[in-house]
Amino acid sequence: MKVAFHTLGCKVNQYETATMEQIFQDAGYEIIDFKDTADVYVINTCTVTNLGQKKSRQMIRRAIQKNPDAIITVTGCYAQTAPGEVLEIFGVDLVIGTQDRHKILEYINEIVKERQPINAVADIWQQREFEDLSAPFFGERTRATLKIQEGCTEFCSYCIIPYARGGIRSRKLSSILEQAELIVKQGYKEIVLAGIHLGAYGRDLDNVKLIDVLKALEQVEGLERIRISSIEATELNDELLLLMQQSNKFCRHLHLPLQAATNEILTKMNRKYSVEQYKSIIEHVRNLIPDIAITTDLIVGFPGETDELFKQGCEFIEAMSFADMHIFKYSKRSGTPAAEMEGQILNTDKDARSREIAGIIDKSKLTYHQKFVGKILPVIIEQQFKDGDISKHESHGKLFEGHADNYMKLVFNANEEDIGKLVRVQVKQAGINYSMGEIVKDNHKEDYSDN
Template sequence: MKGKVALHNLGCKVNAYETEAMQQMLEAAGYEIVPFEPGADIYVINTCSVTNIADRKSRQMLHKAKKMNPDAIVVAAGCYVQADTKKAEADASIDIIIGNNKKQELIPILESYRTGHQKTTECVDINHTKEYENLEIDRTEEHTRAYLKVQDGCNQFCTYCIIPYARGRIRSKKTEDVVNEVKRLAASGCQEVVLTGIHLSSYGKERPEDQENLLTLIQAVHQVDGIERIRLGSLEPGIITEEFAAAISSLPKVCPHFHLSLQSGCTTTLKRMNRRYTAEEYREKCEILRKYYPAPALTTDVITGFPGETEEEFEESRSFVDSIHFYETHIFPYSKREGTKAAGMPDQLTEQVKKERSRILIALGKEHQREYMEQFLGQEKEVLFEEQQTVEGQEYWTGHTMEYLKIAVISEENLENKRVMVQLREMIGQDFVLAKR
């Protein structure tokens, strides 16, 4: 063994995929993977920079690693060090800095450091690279479901978001490479893939000559034997057209579960955010999906307390969210991120106002979640079972329907990674539906 390595991931599903890819690279190179605890020789932290709080958590985790073993090599990778390389270079807790688009070189960078013991920085000018970093995984820790990064970068420049500066411009993995990765995952027993990206809707747009886009990618993955479900990561509303919805609804493996990022139900606020749609255009996209699917699970993100959001604008947003009837609504009080336009906007709201508006939308979201789940009671649904869990004191096998409803079943049989038809009976708590085989 070349040494014990502990990894820790912060942030989004794209980061989680990259951390898994780095772990598999380390294992293949002869390193032993250990828990993120004292005793490791090397600590690899894949950082996040989406908010000031994410930056702080990244720094805290890097400092924690150095405290756990002052002699260990601490590797800081990802968005935090990419967005503020100079601050990372001044941090004595960090030995190796690896920016985005350099994680695939982790092993040679690590070997070089172990020879010379000189603080190392490996960062490209992320805003001027067109190269897609081709990380890969052969299996997933979840066994049943694999999150698969197929796209990187963003060209949108929403006024609250630092990610285009940390991830660069849009770049996509070639469809052939995605399909080969999916085939390997299917061979390992994985039955469901979730296609993810920083701006998934722009898949293939930087290479128009290849005639690859998100729809052609989905169609290609749909042909892979062994993969029974295809789930999509966060989508921009603009990608939802009659043609797109008609095409994916004809593919039985595509799950009727769509995360359409909203951010605000008030068009005036959306304009300040530099979101490229109106509230009514967003509503039309939801109606298109409901035309092609009988009861699609629509989920979203909403920011409360964006700079300048008046009581009237918040009420407009709340009323809009109420009218759409989402399955899940992820609520985020606006968090200032230095380096973005929104951070310098006038009329910043107090934490108290942001928190109160979040509380109102969270309560509304819970009502709609229960309403959505209850419509399926009495129906038969296929569940892909994942693990055993204790829910309200009872041991269950749990898994998800195609709509991503959480299902709990009492069973003596090991149901891990099995697809089973069950009848949905009653709600258990807020999140689960009790079912019977």
């Protein structure tokens, strides 16, 4: 039997697809490319925006067209929030939502016998336990995601995720360590901790917090790096920051979502901090961990974002000197308060504002990267450099790429057999999307943290 997967959306979805792939592999299925003819198709959907839902439906129909006799399984956030709508698509056999993926083969075997569609979506708000699924294998050879938390109860006015993921559920510490050790045994050097609301880890457990997870992971033998995927700035504390400061295993990189750069829009978003609070936290982080990379998210064109508010936001963003930013143009999501707000912004204005913010961020990225010219950074070699135009680079061998612990992408000469190795790279030339470097074999040279 052959199974094919397609994943839309975030790293959590990608992790969950990996867990389902493992379930099918253990049952003897062959995993093939989604464009090929399979016996079972699994589409892991997204519902963050209406566009995400549209793309999810397109991929469902593509699978049905590829093999009308295949069992079509739809899971993920769109399946959870609109199971009836998904089942109305002719050809869908199984809808399973964001919980109970461990039962996916049971449902498929039942469909094979009866060939009757199954709606297996449960009430997500009745879920109290983290669905503990293993995913030791990933597409990347050097970095693995480890999901440790599920659910969110913040109810930002633009976000449907609480309705798709439910309340806070945390993975038990023993399970996290077991999974981490399994990942390391497979040869991965870096683990990225992920969750829907990572900073809320442990709220549903007795006497366990995120800091306990970090301290325990630090002791895992063979694990070179630990990276926190995303955490709210207001959920940082000195204990966590001091651990990052003192340990060589923790990446000097924090992704701290901002979402809006003025208090007026933050209030409309139901975000629970001010720009002044955010700025104060970032200054404190940088004071404790100099040269740390602070990256963020920003939603452009939120309802009520006037030209004046946008201008104020640009000034704030420029002053914050972010190392990078994910820019999202606001998209209405049916079922959220923001979709009904007055002052909706024209798409043409969203496009123009997005380009302006991108220009600011390119400058701040370059400024951040220029700080490291001449310094030596620890880099895990990931793959051969894939840039289309390498003629401008003076090179006497093959170029490879990898990320430093501060998430700078560096390009340098290396060999195929070096992929996966942790090396020390001296930054030679700074760029916006990547910087050029050279592997340093002189162990007497200092790393940037010692400069």
